[in-house]
Amino acid sequence: MNNAEKEAYLREYDILKKKGKPFFPYAVTKDSAMFLIVTLVIVALALILGAEQGPKPDPTTTTYVPRPEWYFFWPFELLRVIKPPELVPIATVGIPTLCMVLLLLLPFYDRNPERRPERRPVATIAGIMTIIAMAFLTFLGATAGSPTQIDLEVAPQFEAGKQVAAQSGCLACHKIGDNGNDGPGPELTHIGARLPAQAIQRTLINPSGIMPPYGDLPPEKFDSLVKFLASLQ
Template sequence: MNQAEKEEYLREYGILKSEGKPFFPYAIAKDSLMAVIVIAVIIAASLVLGVQMGAKVNAATSSYDPRPDWYFLFLFEILRQLPVPDLVGLATIGIPTLCMILLFLLPFYDRSPERRPERRPVATFSAIFVMGAMLFLTINGAEAGTPYQLIFKTPSSVIKAGPAAVAKFEGGRLAIAESGCEACHTIGSNGNPGPGPELTAIGARIPAKGIAKTLVNPTYPMPSFKRLPPKKFEAIVYFLSQLK
């Protein structure tokens, strides 16, 4: 901005300032009045319409899907993609807090009088980048499978073996998803990379009998699954023995 522009700007600003009303108390009073009205409407609506309750809590559920409301899905996705548990605090509290502080301090470090987006490349790019990243993370978070789901193509050998085999395989898929194996094992694109070994092609390494033995009598920290209902247990063993 050159000197002439600056003087022009200051003159206009002086005129506006002498004609207008100060922000405090006029604008603040208006905003406060509006805030009171909004809160009064919410209180009235909750008194008249009542509070909407969700389904009753079932403490015994084994298929609860921990998932935030859509506007937090981007944070959820960051957390989900974190490869290192030690970084959870940094990613979920550190980075958002830093962004808030940067936004709060914006008037202090960005003193350019320009308002056109194309004349403010850094600010424009930053805003588009942040919004794009949030949109991308939100979509990915919304599409993420639940931890109680096992997304894995049914092997063609199982499909060839007939509908009974497919049904057993599907039973195993569900039983594994419900048993929490994915907390410690990777199966295809599902689960966590440890502490247990990857099971994606376990059937090629260990025969069904060996898998059953591991489930009954595992090495710490893997819990024993010998108390599972026999049908569930067999389905799990069948499922894993088919992964080759």
């Protein structure tokens, strides 16, 4: 801002200040009144319509698929994309913290007095890119398959078994391809190369350690599950 601009600004500020009303009590009264109205409306809505709480939690369900609220889809998608465990803290803590710090420090590193977007190309483009990136990640997160899904290409005859594995909670303890948790069970990506179908079947019926038995799956599902696992060479 050059001196002439500064003087013009101060003159205008002076005029406006003489015309205006003091913040206290005028603005404070107005804000308080509006705050009270909004609160009363929310209380009234809660009393009349009640709050939607969804179905009761069922601790015995094993098919529940946890999903974040829509406004968390973008970090959810970031986490899906970033697979190596050492990079996860960067995605969950690092990137959001960095963004917060950048926003917090904005008045210090951006001293540009210009307010029109078209005269501030860097800030405008950075803002638009951020919005596009978040919208894109939100879209991907919203349309992503559920975490109980196994992204492996298998021959059509093993698809059914893949579904059974995905929906039986195996991924909670086993890694299959890119999906599932790294433990407590061993990775199953190449289980077929390590164990013959017979041994897999025995493990599923009579597992050792903390693994629950799966012998009471319907026979059809059980067979397709064993076939799928044995095919993982």
